[in-house]
Amino acid sequence: MRNYLILKTLCKKIYWVGSGNFWYEEGVIRDDNSIFYKIFNHGLFLTYGFMTLLEILAALIGDFPEDEKSDSITFAVSHTIVMIKIFSVISNKKLVKKLIRDLIKVCELYEEDSLMVEKYRIMKINIVAYVFIVYGSTACFVFEGLRKMHVGSHFVTVVTYYPSYGEDSLLAVITRITTTFVLIIMMLTMIVSVDCFALANLIIFKYKFITLKGYFEKLKEDFDKLLETGNPRKAAEQLTQGLIAGIIMHKELIRISTEIDKAFGTILALQLFQSSGSAVSLLLQITLSDQLTLVARMKILFFIIALFFLLGLFLCNAGDITYQASLLSDSIFYCGWHSCPSQYPSKARRNLGLLVLQACAQSQRPIVMKAFKMLELTYATFLLVVRGTYSVFALIYAQNQ
Structure with missing residues (x-):
């Protein structure tokens, strides 16, 4: 599937989950400035914001048992970050x-x-796996709420300041059920409008470098074929024109990298903070509590897996961008310029060599995606975050023993 269709389909889904029209062509997707859509959009995000505010109040001043207090803190931090990302x-x-x-x-x-088929397959696998993990975690929270109701307590998934722990009125029950549905819809908005949207752009950008690498390699093949036909001047001229076009595309990709950083840099940076900070809190909750049921442990584990899986998707694809960009210098250098025939004017050969030298020098400074404009988003960073998270958890756990 071509990038046009992938991104247009994704933008349509973003529109239907209430985040607006992100498509660049007018009239292709419905207008998000209509009065009805604005009411839908504002109402949806006011609901998200109000629920998040109640979660923050529950975490700060709410009077709840230990397990619900921990859930309130987890949700308050996570959903605040989700709102900022959106x-x-x-x-x-x-x-x-x-x-x-x-x-x-x-390109x-x-x-x-x-x-394109390979890119679409990888993108689909990544997104489907992430959706499964997120809603697996959500399902565990729902099942734990149903288990509590079965043993005589009340049903609860999202812990909010109202209703309080001991309140079982009809309004309290309706509120708890409503916040569960809001949570499910909020996860859909987060998945479609933020996480999968950013991930799709990273994967497409990565494959642009793979395409450009293949373009320079094909220049060499076309150059050799023309030399074999006995037309060296045409071969050299076509190589020069092709090389210039490739350098222009490379410069365009470098420029686009800054746009990606501006558009999605905050998301990547916040995901680093959320995955590491929340994971420490959740791991401590598992190890220090003796009263957690199997479902309660599963909901925490699914939550941790979802956090680190998304972080891994972001960092590994960002790392792939750096890796694929670093391969361009070899493809440019071996495009065939050194095989230009002696019949080709010496000045033109020197200009072609200088062009290759400049292009190689530019490609040897590969693009590196960064969080907070400091921390490089690479495979090594992912391992660093995982190790650092475990080290902080082990230190705090040891102090509590």
Whole structure:
């Protein structure tokens, strides 16, 4: 599936979950400035915000048992970060629209169908796995609420300041059920509008470098074929023109990388904080509590897996971008310029060599995605975060023994 169709389909889903129209073409997706859509959009996010506020109040001043108090803190921190992530994307809507347009057009003429099929398959596997883990975690929270109700307590998934722990009125029951449905819808908005949207852009951007690498390799093949036909001057001229076009595409990719950082940099940075900080709290909750049921332990484990799985998807795909960008220098250098025939003017050969030298020098400074403009988003960073999280957990756990 081509990038145009992938991103247009994703933008349609983002529209239907209430986050607005991010597509760059007018009239393709419905207008998000209509009065009915604005009511839907504002009402949805006011509901999310109000529930998050109640979670924060529950975490700060609520009087709940130990397990529900821990859940209130977990949800308050996580959902606050989710809201910030959602609004960071929505506030950059114009930039995202431009990013989508530029990302689709660059290298579009040279994308091979087999590569597009591979990209779509990887993207689908990543997204489906993430959705399964997120809703697996949500299901565990729901099952734990049902278990509590079965043993004589009350049903609860999202712990909010109202209703209080001991209140079992009809309004309290309706509120607890309503917040569960809001949680499910909020997870859908987070998955579609933020996490999968950012992930799709990272994967597409990574495959742009793979496409450009293949483009330079094909320049070499075409150059050799023309040399074999006995037309060295045409071969050299075509190589020069192709090399210039490739360098322009490379510069465009470098520029797009800054747009990706502006559009999704906050999301990547917050995910680092959320995965590490929340994981320490959740691991301590498992190890220090003796009263957790199997379902309660499963809901915490699913939550931790979801946090680190998403972080892994972000960091590994960002790391892949750096790796694929670093491979361009070899493809450029071996494009065939050194095989230019002696019949080709010496000045033109020198200019071609200088062009290759400049392109190689530029590609040897590969793109590195960063969080907070300091921490590199690579495979090594993912391992560093996992080890650091475990080290902090082990230190706090040891002090509590």
